[in-house]
Amino acid sequence: MSSRRCRQALGYPKEPPLHKPATDLTGSPLQSLTDSAADADPRAAQACAWAHRALGLDRASFAPASADASFRRYFRIRSGAQSWIVMDAPPQQEDCRPFVHVAGLLQAAGVHVPAILAQDLEQGFLLLSDLGTQTLLEAIDEGNADALFGDAIDALIAWQRASRPQALPDYDEALLRRELQLFPDWYLERHLGIALDGAGRDALESVFRQLVAAALAQPAVYVHRDYMPRNLMLSRPNPGVLDFQDAVYGPLAYDPISLFKDAFLSWPASRVEWGLRTYHGRAAAAGLPVPPWPQFRRDCDWIGLQRHLKIIGIFARLTLRDGKPKYLADTPRFVRYVMDVLPAYPELRPLAELFERHVLPRLGASA
Numbered sequence: 001m002s003s004r005r006c007r008q009a010l011g012y013p014k015e016p017p018l019h020k021p022a023t024d025l026t027g028s029p030l031q032s033l034t035d036s037a038a039d040a041d042p043r044a045a046q047a048c049a050w051a052h053r054a055l056g057l058d059r060a061s062f063a064p065a066s067a068d069a070s071f072r073r074y075f076r077i078r079s080g081a082q083s084w085i086v087m088d089a090p091p092q093q094e095d096c097r098p099f100v101h102v103a104g105l106l107q108a109a110g111v112h113v114p115a116i117l118a119q120d121l122e123q124g125f126l127l128l129s130d131l132g133t134q135t136l137l138e139a140i141d142e143g144n145a146d147a148l149f150g151d152a153i154d155a156l157i158a159w160q161r162a163s164r165p166q167a168l169p170d171y172d173e174a175l176l177r178r179e180l181q182l183f184p185d186w187y188l189e190r191h192l193g194i195a196l197d198g199a200g201r202d203a204l205e206s207v208f209r210q211l212v213a214a215a216l217a218q219p220a221v222y223v224h225r226d227y228m229p230r231n232l233m234l235s236r237p238n239p240g241v242l243d244f245q246d247a248v249y250g251p252l253a254y255d256p257i258s259l260f261k262d263a264f265l266s267w268p269a270s271r272v273e274w275g276l277r278t279y280h281g282r283a284a285a286a287g288l289p290v291p292p293w294p295q296f297r298r299d300c301d302w303i304g305l306q307r308h309l310k311i312i313g314i315f316a317r318l319t320l321r322d323g324k325p326k327y328l329a330d331t332p333r334f335v336r337y338v339m340d341v342l343p344a345y346p347e348l349r350p351l352a353e354l355f356e357r358h359v360l361p362r363l364g365a366s367a
Contacts, residue, residue: 074088100116115128157282315327
């Protein structure tokens with residue numbers, strides 16, 4: 001397809017986004033690109049021309065599909081009844097190779113992921129099959145949650161059963177600690193303006209040390225790291241799995257708790273309990289190394305705390321560093337997740353006191 005025709009295609013009306021607009025990770029609603037926008041966005045025109053050459057198409061619509069919190073973004077190509085997705089990952093900021101590698105592992109495990117139809121790693125372009133336009137986040141409700149969560153649990157178990165050491169980076173102590181440190185560095189200090197004194201830092205470090213030790217003690221499997229309805233597509237077979245490029249090898253309970261303690265949707269405690277028990281029973285039957293229920297439930301709570309603290313820090317960083325303030329609207333959800341768990345574990349009392357003293361009083365005005 002010629003550059004001129006690509007520029008024209010960029011002015012087509014906006015396609016339905018892959019992700020629900022209210023939870024899109026661009027920081028602002030996606031808009032279709034006009035010819036003038038194409039002048040200011042040569043990568044979009046370049047991606048369009050590359051994809052049309054790869055598909056052997058002369059004319060097709062080309063419009064934004066979605067973007068995420070990184071520099072990656074996605075376009076949808078339509079030609080008649082067919083559609084495809086183009087990933088644009090600028091090589092100066094992103095690396096497509098982990099996506100390609102993890103996609104292969106997921107596909108080999110029998111999980112439904114986009115097929116990689118063409119790739120240009122030097123330019124940072126991937127041509128993918130299109131898994132549709134509706135996420136589980138958009139589709140799920142109490143009426144269909146059993147079925148949709150059941151499908152998500154089965155796909156997760158298939159992925160975990162395929163696990164083997166050294167196929168993915170380890171979710172090791174260094175990574176766990178880097179993620180935890182986002183909470184004091186970005187949320188407490190930079191967002192709330194709170195500088196902990198020596199005793200406060202020591203208390204927080206004691207909690208971090210316990211959380212890291214608990215994570216490393218869990219059985220290790222493949223970990224998606226963001227396995228939640230926003231990244232699962234309603235498709236056949238169901239679900240289609242997206243946003244897996246940051247996968248690692250680590251704590252077994254990480255993805256199950258991510259699925260039910262969602263970043264964008266809160267479920268009643270009874271639904272969370274149902275989901276974790278359903279996963280635990282099916283995982284044990286599938287031969288995964290799940291511990292007895294009481295230990296597994298504790299593992300979910302503790303690795304969940306690690307994730308919740310990390311995400312609170314990430315939301316503050318997205319606001320302060322990346323100019324994406326809408327994330328902070330979901331911070332109270334994660335604060336509730338933290339405070340729901342802490343009363344059950346007296347050894348984590350220093351974290352509860354920190355939240356009670358510094359976070360809860362300021363949450364309404366600051367989060």
